[in-house]
Amino acid sequence: MIITGFFHFFSASFLGQKYAVMEEKVVLATVLRNFHLESLEKREDLVLIGELVLRPRDGVQVRLTPKSITSSCSSS
Numbered sequence: 856m857i858i859t860g861f862f863h864f865f866s867a868s869f870l871g872q873k874y875a876v877m878e879e880k881v882v883l884a885t886v887l888r889n890f891h892l893e894s895l896e897k898r899e900d901l902v903l904i905g906e907l908v909l910r911p912r913d914g915v916q917v918r919l920t921p922k923s924i925t926s927s928c929s930s931s
Contacts, residue, residue, distance in 0.1 A: 890919040 895916040902912045
């Protein structure tokens with residue numbers, strides 16, 4: 856009974872984590888579909904640190920500009 860409860864908790868936790876990652880991807884895709892993304896810093900000015908992944912030490916400031924709304928299909 857204890858072992859069954861442990862595996863049930865693990866699988867529920869795993870599914871919750873998978874859902875959270877999927878939700879992050881949907882939010883990111885929505886932002887990228889609706890906004891132009893522009894870095895406010897030059898690549899050579901970034902100080903990179905190597906951890907599990909290579910990333911900027913202080914993050915990157917970006918500007919989001921709304922994309923203009925255009926119709927890709929013409930009505931007949």
